[in-house]
Amino acid sequence: MISLTNEPLEIQRVIASVDAPGAGGIDVFIGTTRDVSRARSVLWLEYEAYEPMASTMMERLAQVAHERWAVLNISIAHRLGRVNVGEASVVIAVSSAHREEAFAACRFLIDELKKVVPIWKREFFADGTVEWSRQVHEQQGITTEGV
Numbered sequence: 651m652i653s654l655t656n657e658p659l660e661i662q663r664v665i666a667s668v669d670a671p672g673a674g675g676i677d678v679f680i681g682t683t684r685d686v687s688r689a690r691s692v693l694w695l696e697y698e699a700y701e702p703m704a705s706t707m708m709e710r711l712a713q714v715a716h717e718r719w720a721v722l723n724i725s726i727a728h729r730l731g732r733v734n735v736g737e738a739s740v741v742i743a744v745s746s747a748h749r750e751e752a753f754a755a756c757r758f759l760i761d762e763l764k765k766v767v768p769i770w771k772r773e774f775f776a777d778g779t780v781e782w783s784r785q786v787h788e789q790q791g792i793t794t795e796g797v
Contacts, residue, residue: 651725652708654701654769659727664741668723673745677752679760681740683733687783691776695733699769704728707767714762715755721746726759728769739771 651667661680668676683695712724722745733739742759746752763769771783 651727652705652712653727654699654704654730655727656729656731659729659738659741661738661741664725664727665743667725668743668745670722670745672747673722674747675749675752676743676745677749677756678744679740679742679756680738681760682738683735685735687773687775692735693774693776694735695739695774696772697728697730697733697739697769698772699728699730699767701730704767704769708763711759711762711767715744715759718758719746719751719755720748721751721755724755724759726763728763728767730769 651664661678665676665678683692685692708726708728712726715721715724723743724745725741725743727741729737729739740760740763742756742763744752744756744759746755773781773783775781
């Protein structure tokens with residue numbers, strides 16, 4: 651299951667979608683909106699995406715994870731629009747017969763999603779400023795100037 655939605659993420663539904671006979675473990679990553687970013691108070695986030703490409707790339711990442719690890723099922727759900735502090739912005743669930751496979755695939759999926767899927771985050775701060783997040787690009791040494 652791959653989904654992009656403006657509605658709150660149904661975490662239990664995402665988890666249930668990967669359960670299967672033979673699953674010895676389900677690994678779940680839940681990314682939530684925190685109240686502080688770069689030592690500044692955050693009110694909420696807004697996510698935007700180029701949805702056709704984002705869905706296609708998320709499906710491709712799931713396919714790559716299936717090829718690399720012996721996983722049974724993968725589900726990726728990402729929230730779009732406004733996401734308040736404490737709410738989930740992304741949920742990734744992976745089932746496998748053995749935990750190591752699920753752990754590795756889940757880690758790969760969130761890391762690659764943040765790197766390559768066209769989903770952008772805007773942070774709304776208590777001081778009234780609004781900024782597009784550049785955190786992933788800055789960590790990778792990639793500049794977004796002139797883009």
